[in-house]
Amino acid sequence: MTRWRTLLLAWIALAISFYSWFSLAPLMPLVQRDLRMSNREVAWLTVAGVALAIPGRLMVGFLVDRLGPRRTFVGLLLLLAAPVGLVGLARGFADLLALRLLVGLVGCGFVVGVRLVADWFPQREVGLAQGIYGGLGNAGAGVAALLVPLLGARFGWRWAVASGAVPMLVGALIVARYMKDVPAGRVFRRPQVATATSQFRDPRARVLALAYLASFGSELAVLGFLAKLLVDRFALSPTSAGLLASVFGLGNLVARPAGGWLADRFGVSRTLFTSLSLGAAGHLLLGAAGSLAGAVPAMVVASVGLQAACGAVNAGVSGVRAEATGQAAGLVGAAGSVGAVLFPLAFGLGLSRLDSYTPGLFACGAACVAAALAVRSHGLGDPGPARPPAASSPAWPERVVLVPARVVTSAASRRTR
Numbered sequence: 295m296t297r298w299r300t301l302l303l304a305w306i307a308l309a310i311s312f313y314s315w316f317s318l319a320p321l322m323p324l325v326q327r328d329l330r331m332s333n334r335e336v337a338w339l340t341v342a343g344v345a346l347a348i349p350g351r352l353m354v355g356f357l358v359d360r361l362g363p364r365r366t367f368v369g370l371l372l373l374l375a376a377p378v379g380l381v382g383l384a385r386g387f388a389d390l391l392a393l394r395l396l397v398g399l400v401g402c403g404f405v406v407g408v409r410l411v412a413d414w415f416p417q418r419e420v421g422l423a424q425g426i427y428g429g430l431g432n433a434g435a436g437v438a439a440l441l442v443p444l445l446g447a448r449f450g451w452r453w454a455v456a457s458g459a460v461p462m463l464v465g466a467l468i469v470a471r472y473m474k475d476v477p478a479g480r481v482f483r484r485p486q487v488a489t490a491t492s493q494f495r496d497p498r499a500r501v502l503a504l505a506y507l508a509s510f511g512s513e514l515a516v517l518g519f520l521a522k523l524l525v526d527r528f529a530l531s532p533t534s535a536g537l538l539a540s541v542f543g544l545g546n547l548v549a550r551p552a553g554g555w556l557a558d559r560f561g562v563s564r565t566l567f568t569s570l571s572l573g574a575a576g577h578l579l580l581g582a583a584g585s586l587a588g589a590v591p592a593m594v595v596a597s598v599g600l601q602a603a604c605g606a607v608n609a610g611v612s613g614v615r616a617e618a619t620g621q622a623a624g625l626v627g628a629a630g631s632v633g634a635v636l637f638p639l640a641f642g643l644g645l646s647r648l649d650s651y652t653p654g655l656f657a658c659g660a661a662c663v664a665a666a667l668a669v670r671s672h673g674l675g676d677p678g679p680a681r682p683p684a685a686s687s688p689a690w691p692e693r694v695v696l697v698p699a700r701v702v703t704s705a706a707s708r709r710t711r
Contacts (some may be wrong), residue, residue, distance in 0.1 A: 308430075309432075310461045312401070313373075316438045317454070321532070329385075339390060340518040340638040343394045345398060346398045351625075354402040355623055358409045359409065370402060374397065379458075381455045382453060384452075390619070404431070421613045425609070428550045428605060429601065439521070506630040506633075510634070511661070512633060514630075516542065517542060545602050550601045550608075557605065557606040566666070572595055572599025572600075574599070576595035576600070580655050581654070599662075
C-alpha cells in the first residue's frame with residue numbers, strides 16, 4: 295500500500311460521506327412543497343444537518359487517535375447508513391428533523407482522513423495531500439448537487455435521497471478490506487493527553503478554528519440554500535437550480551488542493567488571508583447580485599476562495615500537534631460546524647423577517663473578513679513541527695570554520711595523551 299493509494303481510499307470514503315450528507319439540499323424545493331414546510335422549517339433542517347457535527351467531530355477526533363482511521367471510518371459508514379436510508383420514509387417536518395440530526399454525523403468522517411493523511415505523507419507534501427483529500431472528498435457534495443436532482447426527477451425525492459445509503463455500505467467494505475492506519479514498519483502513535491480541549495493552548499489552533507468557522511461554515515450554509523436561492527430569486531426550475539448549484543460544490547476539485555499546495559509553498563498565513571478575502575468578496579457580490587449573470591461569477595469567486603482557505607487550514611492543522619492530529623482536526627472541524635449552524639440561522643432570520651437571502655450572505659462575508667484580519671494579526675507560519683534552534687544546526691559559513699577547528703582540536707588532544 296503506497297501513500298497515494300491510501301489517499302485515494304481516504305477521499306473516496308469522504309466523497310461518499312459528503313454525497314450522502316448533502317443529498318437532501320438540491321431537492322429542498324421539492325421536499326418543502328411535498329411536506330408543506332415553511333421557510334423557517336427549511337432553515338431549521340439546514341441547521342439540524344450540522345448541529346451534532348459540533349460535538350461529533352470532537353468525539354471522532356478522540357476516537358481516531360485511539361482506534362485508528364480504519365476502524366473509525368468503517369464504524370461511521372456502517373452506523374450512519376441507516377438514518378440516510380430512512381430519510382425517504384419521513385412523513386413530515388418532525389421526522390425529517392430527527393433524521394437530519396443523525397445524518398449530520400456523517401460529516402465527522404472528515405476528521406478521520408486528516409489524521410490518516412498526516413501519518414502517511416511527509417511534511418513537504420502534506421498540504422497538497424490534505425488539499426486533495428478534502429477537495430476531492432468534499433466534491434461529493436457537488437456530485438450530489440449534480441446527480442440527485444436527476445434522480446429526483448426520475449424516481450422522486452424520497453428514493454433519490456435514500457439511495458445514498460448504498461454507497462456508504464459499499465465504502466465501508468472497501469475501507470475495511472484495503473485501508474491501513476500507517477505505512478508498513480511504523481507503529482500507530484497514540485497521544486498521552488486525551489482531551490481535545492488541550493488544543494486551545496496553542497494559539498495557532500484557535501486562529502485556524504476561526505478561519506475554518508468562516509470558510510467551511512459559510513460554504514456549507516451556502517450549499518444548503520443555494521439551489522433554493524436560485525429558484526426564488528431567478529425563477530429557475532428546481533432541476534436547473536440544482537445543476538447550477540453543483541458548480542459551487544465541485545470547485546473543491548481544484549480549489550482545495552490548490553490551497554494546500556500554496557500553503558506548502560508560501561505559508562499558511564499568506565494563503566489563508568488571500569483566500570478568505572476572496573471568499574468574503576464572493577459572498578458580498580452574490581448577496582448584491584440582481585441577475586443570474588452577476589450571481590454565477592460571484593458563486594465562482596466565493597467557491598474558489600472558501601475552498602482554498604479550507605485547504606490551507608488543513609495544511610496548518612497537520613502541524614499543530616503531530617501526535618494528536620485527530621484531536622486538532624476535531625477541534626478545527628467542530629469550529630467549522632459551529633459556523634455551519636450559525637450562518638443558516640442568519641439565512642433563516644433574513645428569510646423570515648425580510649424575505650431575502652442578502653442578510654445571510656452578508657453575515658458570511660463579514661465572518662470571512664474577521665477571520666482574514668485575525669490571520670493577518672496573529673500569523674501562523676509554515677505548517678509542520680517547530681524547527682530546532684539555529685545553534686543546533688549551524689549555517690554553512692559557520693561549518694566552514696567550526697568543522698576544521700574541531701578536527702584540529704581533536705588531533706591535538708590525541709597527541710597529548
